[in-house]
Amino acid sequence: MAESLCVGRSVRDTPAHMAAAWMSPPGSSSRWPGRLPVRGDDGPGDLAYRPSENLPAATVAAFEAELDSVGHPPGLTGTWLGETVVHAEDIRRPLGITRAYPPKALTRCADLYLRSNVLIGGGRRPAGLRRAADTSWSAGDGPEVVGSTLSLLLAVTGRPAGLAGLSGDGLPVLAFRL
Numbered sequence: 001m002a003e004s005l006c007v008g009r010s011v012r013d014t015p016a017h018m019a020a021a022w023m024s025p026p027g028s029s030s031r032w033p034g035r036l037p038v039r040g041d042d043g044p045g046d047l048a049y050r051p052s053e054n055l056p057a058a059t060v061a062a063f064e065a066e067l068d069s070v071g072h073p074p075g076l077t078g079t080w081l082g083e084t085v086v087h088a089e090d091i092r093r094p095l096g097i098t099r100a101y102p103p104k105a106l107t108r109c110a111d112l113y114l115r116s117n118v119l120i121g122g123g124r125r126p127a128g129l130r131r132a133a134d135t136s137w138s139a140g141d142g143p144e145v146v147g148s149t150l151s152l153l154l155a156v157t158g159r160p161a162g163l164a165g166l167s168g169d170g171l172p173v174l175a176f177r178l
Helices: 013-022 056-065 077-095 103-114 149-156 160-165 171-177
Strands: 130-132
Touching: 013 056, 013 077, 077 103, 077 149, 103 149, 130 149, 149 160, 160 171
Parallel strands: none
Antiparallel strands: none
């Protein structure tokens, strides 16, 4: 089983983790007991499935059940856009699958994660160090880290794989902060 970019999860665990979050009732930290197994050993609120219990058919069914949903898990809507883009890359990159995302979605995610220090640490990693080469997005005023918005987004969210698409005088500082 291929490891995802999300440390400690396989490419199969990651969509199961996402499905668990989408199916969570607002304000709930638990998941519907008996429907699909979850593990609680990764800290508060981590809902990744145990790999041995993560059945692909159950994960696909969980996603399909939410296709027409207009609701979302607890939290800001932008957070879930970011979760979707970043976790999709957690799965796609190890499998060699590429996808072009709408630039507006990527810049919205980058703005969101730069303000997110609590869970993601996105604000402290790139402090003063960023500019996108493929969009007009930029933030900070320190040494530059330049690259695609997607590569910047991955680095901001703690994925070392994002560093491969970046360059600039600030890159060693960003790499050290990961």
